[in-house]
Amino acid sequence: MGEFWPVPDVLAHLAGRWSAERRVRDLASGHVGRFEGVTAFTPLDGGGLLHEESGTFTWQGVSRPAVRTLRFLPGDSPATADVRFADGRPFHGLDLSRGHHIAEHPCAADLYRGEFTVRDRDHWRSVWRIGGPAKDLVLTTDYARVG
Template sequence: MGEFRPVPDALGYLAGRWRVERSVRDLASGDDGEFSGTTVFSPVDSGGLLHHESGTFVWRGVPRPAERTLRFLPGEADGTADVRFTDGRPFHDLDLSSGRHVADHPCSADLYRGEFTVRDEDHWRTVWRVRGPAKDLVLTTDYARAD
C-alpha cells in the first residue's frame, strides 16, 4: 500500500457513518466469507464514541445478520483511542497520528494482530491476522465514509 494519511485526532476522524466491506479467510480450512454493512461511530457522554456495526455475513454460502458494538474512548495521549468491548474489557489501543498503527490483542491462546491504515479522509482499512491453536484467519476490512 502507498502512503498513509496522518490523523491527529482518531476519534474525530472516525466519527460518523461508514460503509464496510470485509473479507474473512480461514487459512486452515480454505473457507472464505464476507461481511457487508455499515459502521456508525456515534458520540457518548464519556467523550468517546460508540461503534456499532451491522450487516450481513456470508459464510460457506449462508447469509446471516451480524452485528457488534465496541467503545472507542479517549486514549492516554492526545488524539489516540482506547478501544474496549461493551463490557469494559480492553481490546486494543489506536494511534493514527502516522496514518498507520499496529495493535495486538491476546484472546485465550490465540493472538489477534491488527494493522490500521488511513488512505485519505474518507477511506481506511484494518487487517487482522489471527493465529493460534483455535484460529488461523485473515480479516480485511475496508471502510468508506458514507456521510
C-alpha cells in the first residue's frame, strides 16, 4: 500500500484543477481502455464542490469525448465529504483523515468498491473494482494537481 498523506479538510484539498489519467481493464474480455482529461472541483452555492471531469476515452481503438459530473458535499467533519451523482442521488462517503478510504456503492446487481489514496498534496488515486453479472472492471485513476 505505501505511505498515505492525511487530509484534514477534504473540500479545501480537492478544490482546483487536476489532470486525470484512468486505465480501465475489463477483466472478462481482457480489453484495456484509457481516459485522459481534467477534473475541476469548483465551489457550489450553499457549500461543497462541483466535480466536472472532461477528456477523451479510448476503448478498442476508438476515441470519444467523455464527461462526468459529481457533487462533493460537506460531510460530518472537514476531513469527510458526501459524494453524490449530478442529480443528487447518493454515491458514497469519503473520509480522507488518514489519507486512505474504502467506499462501496451497490448499483443494480453490481457492486462498486472504491479505494482512495492520497500520496501527497498534489497526487491522489482512486481504484474502483466493479463486479457483478453486468460488469467485471477495474478503473484506476491517477490525479495530479494542475498549476
